[in-house]
Amino acid sequence: MGVDPESLEKTLYNAIIDEEPLFIYPETIHEMNLVPTNITLSAAELLLPTADAREYRLKEALAPIKPEFDFILIDCPPSLGILSILSLTAATHLVVPIQCQFKSFLGTDLLLDTVGRVRKKLNKNLEIAGFIPTMLDSRTAQETRTVNAIQDQLSQIATIYPAIPKSIAFADASERRIPLAVYDKNHAALKAMNKIVKDLEKLKV
Numbered sequence: 091m092g093v094d095p096e097s098l099e100k101t102l103y104n105a106i107i108d109e110e111p112l113f114i115y116p117e118t119i120h121e122m123n124l125v126p127t128n129i130t131l132s133a134a135e136l137l138l139p140t141a142d143a144r145e146y147r148l149k150e151a152l153a154p155i156k157p158e159f160d161f162i163l164i165d166c167p168p169s170l171g172i173l174s175i176l177s178l179t180a181a182t183h184l185v186v187p188i189q190c191q192f193k194s195f196l197g198t199d200l201l202l203d204t205v206g207r208v209r210k211k212l213n214k215n216l217e218i219a220g221f222i223p224t225m226l227d228s229r230t231a232q233e234t235r236t237v238n239a240i241q242d243q244l245s246q247i248a249t250i251y252p253a254i255p256k257s258i259a260f261a262d263a264s265e266r267r268i269p270l271a272v273y274d275k276n277h278a279a280l281k282a283m284n285k286i287v288k289d290l291e292k293l294k295v
Contacts, residue, residue, distance in 0.1 A: 096128065103130040105151040106176065107137055112151045120269055123159070131173065138172045145212050149180035161290075170204050178208045183219040183293055185286075188240060190226040190233040190253065195240060202247070219293060220249035222286060225256040249289065252282035 100113035102125050115124040138144045152162060164177045178184065186201065188194055198221075209216050221244050223237050241250050255278060263273035270277055 098126050098128055101125075101130055102127045102148075102151075103134050106147040107134050107141070109147070109151075112155060114155070120272065135171060135173055138176070144172065145175055145179045148176040152180055170200060174204075175208065175212070178205065178216060179212045181213070181216060183217050183290075185219050185222060185290070186248075187222045187224045187254075190223050190236045190240075192232065192236055195236050198244065218248040219290060220251050220286075221247075222251045223253035226253040227256045228253075251286045251289070254279050254282055 100110075102113075104110045105112045105125075112125055115126050138147075141147065143150075148164070156162065164181060166174045166177045184205065186198070188198060205216065205218065221240060223240050226237060227233050237253055244250060257277070257279060259274055259277055259279075260270060263270045266273060270283075271280055
């Protein structure tokens with residue numbers, strides 16, 4: 091997003107650990123507002139297990155600003171630790187990226203179990219909006235089989251969005267700290283990503 095994480099005086103850490111008002115980066119970035127994080131979030135993961143009402147801290151931090159925004163996107167870590175639980179507790183909908191590798195696909199069962207527990211104990215209204223196959227190399231038979239398995243086994247749970255192809259352009263854009271659409275506005279992956287965005291805009295939140 092073009093923000094130097096080491097230069098930040100306030101981050102999400104201050105909201106979920108110190109229970110301060112949520113810090114929103116003072117400048118809009120590509121027409122979006124950003125609540126930044128940096129390495130301090132790793133420390134938060136160590137401190138949260140002993141915090142009071144820990145699962146609700148992100149939800150409570152977001153509550154005062156929710157009326158100001160059409161959508162709030164929470165970027166979760168790939169693990170299912172306490173930070174992901176906070177995110178699932180705060181969210182209305184969940185979008186699940188699945189790398190087109192067999193082991194990544196197998197991990198979906200654990201995620202679905204976690205979602206079930208969160209619904210039962212913390213957020214009964216949490217919905218799965220869809221699954222996004224990612225980093226697809228359609229030249230490989232194994233990845234094609236994985237995409238087919240995602241479609242066959244998960245389509246009864248939620249929408250399966252178009253697969254995002256593997257491309258070095260994602261890494262190049264990340265290195266330059268800009269979105270792919272700014273780095274290469276004609277990139278082939280944007281067609282699938284734009285369809286996903288249009289579908290998500292229709293969600294009732």
